[in-house]
Amino acid sequence: MTPFNISNLGLRNFRCFDSLDLEDLRxxxxxxxxxxxxxxxxxxxxxxxxxxxxxxxxxxxxxxxxGLSVPWRVKASFEVNPAExxxxxxxxxxxxxxxxxxxxxxxxxxxLNKILKVIWITPLMDRLWIEGPExxxxxxxxxxxxxxxxxxxxxxKYTRALRERNLLLRERNNEQSWFNAVxxxxxxxxxxxxxxxxxxxxxxxxxxxxxxxxFPAANLTLFHTxxxxxxxxxINEDVMREWWARxxxxxxxxxxxxxxxxxxxxxxxxxLSGRPAQSCSTGEQKLVLLSIVIGNARAIAExxxxxxxxxxxxxxxxLDPKHRAVLIAEITNLQSQIFMTGTEADLFPEVGPDAYFIxxxxxxxx
Numbered sequence: 145m146t147p148f149n150i151s152n153l154g155l156r157n158f159r160c161f162d163s164l165d166l167e168d169l170r171x172x173x174x175x176x177x178x179x180x181x182x183x184x185x186x187x188x189x190x191x192x193x194x195x196x197x198x199x200x201x202x203x204x205x206x207x208x209x210x211g212l213s214v215p216w217r218v219k220a221s222f223e224v225n226p227a228e229x230x231x232x233x234x235x236x237x238x239x240x241x242x243x244x245x246x247x248x249x250x251x252x253x254x255x256l257n258k259i260l261k262v263i264w265i266t267p268l269m270d271r272l273w274i275e276g277p278e279x280x281x282x283x284x285x286x287x288x289x290x291x292x293x294x295x296x297x298x299x300x301k302y303t304r305a306l307r308e309r310n311l312l313l314r315e316r317n318n319e320q321s322w323f324n325a326v327x328x329x330x331x332x333x334x335x336x337x338x339x340x341x342x343x344x345x346x347x348x349x350x351x352x353x354x355x356x357x358x359f360p361a362a363n364l365t366l367f368h369t370x371x372x373x374x375x376x377x378x379i380n381e382d383v384m385r386e387w388w389a390r391x392x393x394x395x396x397x398x399x400x401x402x403x404x405x406x407x408x409x410x411x412x413x414x415x416l417s418g419r420p421a422q423s424c425s426t427g428e429q430k431l432v433l434l435s436i437v438i439g440n441a442r443a444i445a446e447x448x449x450x451x452x453x454x455x456x457x458x459x460x461x462x463l464d465p466k467h468r469a470v471l472i473a474e475i476t477n478l479q480s481q482i483f484m485t486g487t488e489a490d491l492f493p494e495v496g497p498d499a500y501f502i503x504x505x506x507x508x509x510x
Contacts, residue, residue, distance in 0.1 A: 148260055148450040149223055149481040150190070156217040157208055159185045164507060170500040172472070174492050175485045177504035183485040186504070187264065187455045189218045190483060192234045192242070194262040195253040195289065195296055199455065204242040222260065232256070257293040261444050261452035263437055265459050273421035273429050277409035284366075284410045287436075288344045290444045290452065295340050302333040306406055309388075314399045323392060324385075330404065331384035337405045338379050341366050351446070352439035358470045359435040362421065363413040368403070412436075430462060438474050451480040461486040469494040 149171060155164040160182050175183040184200075188207075191198040208216045217235040224230050230247065237243040244251045246259070263286075272279055288295045308326045312319075345364045352361035387403070388395075395401055412421035414432060421432050437454070445451040454475060460468055472494050475482050486492060489501055 148453075150220050150453065151223045151229070152221040153186075153190070154217075154219045155186075155189055157212070157214045158189055158216045158218060159207060159209060161185065161507070162209065166502065168500075169481075170498060171476070171479070171481050172495050172499040173481070173483045174489065174495060174499055174501045175483065175504055176487065176489045176492075176501060177506075178487060181504040182507060183504050184266075184457050187457050187483055187485065190220075190453065190455055191262055191264055192218055193220065193232055193256055193260060193453075195257050195293075196286075199264045199266050199457070204236055205240045208236065230259070232259070254293055254297065257289060260450070261290045261448060262455065263287075263290070263440060263444075263452045264455035264457065265433060265437060266457045269433060270426070270430065272433065273412060273424070277407070280410040280412075281406075281408055284341060284344070284408075287348065287440050288340045290440065291344055291347065291447060292340045295337070298333055298337050298340070302330060302337060302405065305329045305333065306401055306404065310400050313392075313395050313401070316396060323389070327385050327388045328381070330388065331381040334384050334405050335379060335381055338366070338408075341405075341408070347443040347447070348436060348439050351443040352435055354442060355435055355438050356470045356474060358467055359431055359438060359474075361415040361439070362432045362435055363415050364436070365411045365413075367409045367411045368405075368407065430459075431467070434459070434471065438471075438478075441475070441478055441480055445478055445480070451478045454480050454482040456482060456484045458485055460484050461491040465494065468492075472496070 150169055151167075153164075153166045153169065155161045158164075164182075164186075166186075175186055177183055188198050188200050188202070197203070208214055215236040217233065219231065219233040222230040222232065231245075233245040233248075235243055235245075242253070244253055244256060246255060269279075269283070272283060285295060285299060305326050309323070309330065312322055312326070317323075345366060348364055349361070355361060384404075388401070391402070412432060413419065414421060414424050414428060417424070417428075421429055424432065441452050441454060460471065463471065484492065484495075489503075492499070492501075
């Protein structure tokens with residue numbers, strides 16, 4: 145398998161950095177420095193080489209330096225092979241939206257996902273298993289995107305159709321033909337979205353079995369309150385159209401659509417203890433998350449032919465030396481390029497002599 149690494153990264157007017165150039169990056173990059181020195185900002189810039197709003201879910205206009213009205217820009221070179229370099233750029237356009245260039249040619253964000261995959265873990269994800277289903281659903285859909293680049297487009301189309309149905313419900317519109325039309329669109333999209341989610345979970349459950357036992361597999365299932373979970377693999381357009389039509393009066397009383405893929409949840413069970421993730425200790429929850437991400441990276445490497453780029457924000461520092469060593473070994477074997485953050489270099493003794501350490505405290509910033 146051919147590694148696909150970022151070799152150079154340039155930031156202009158991006159959050160706390162007015163100008164930053166990182167060159168000759170290696171497979172393992174460790175960003176160290178005091179809090180507020182820009183470590184996570186660099187990871188956020190890298191995450192923008194994936195469709196969406198990046199690891200902070202920020203609006204494009206909010207990525208410029210605070211208080212300044214200047215366009216930001218992030219550019220990187222990727223070594224496809226020793227004889228080929230690919231240039232990617234994303235920047236704030238005149239319409240205050242994020243633009244993408246691939247080898248200096250304007251492109252859609254979705255094209256990024258066809259070139260490389262980016263996976264991240266941030267401290268906010270520590271609460272993934274104990275908070276509401278929305279965060280887990282978004283987490284799952286980002287994993288799905290690694291296998292189905294068109295998945296975000298389907299989610300956006302479904303969301304628009306859902307809003308149309310909810311508007312009809314709130315206005316207590318009794319025009320059945322309008323409901324039939326929007327529900328038919330929702331049903332078609334539901335089938336595609338659900339199949340993508342179920343197939344992705346099959347991949348993740350399978351490829352987690354290759355992880356080290358120090359990162360126990362998580363049994364992953366997709367859960368719908370209605371229609372019942374056991375029938376998810378039998379969902380078709382007719383089933384969904386009939387379901388929404390049958391429940392119009394109930395939804396009219398509430399003023400919104402109570403069931404559908406927008407209410408799906410990701411159920412996670414620790415394979416060794418049999419306990420749901422939300423009932424596990426904080427340490428076990430962290431290991432479950434890492435197990436899913438490692439399994440996802442392995443599945444992407446297998447199906448995509450290239451390993452993903454991994455962004456671990458304040459993750460490795462919270463592991464004991466044994467788990468850190470195994471994690472680094474797993475990632476090295478996958479040939480994934482990984483960017484990790486921590487406050488001190490002493491937290492990363494297991495990364496080996498070839499790791500590239502960058503002290504962000506010493507970088508010139510605004």
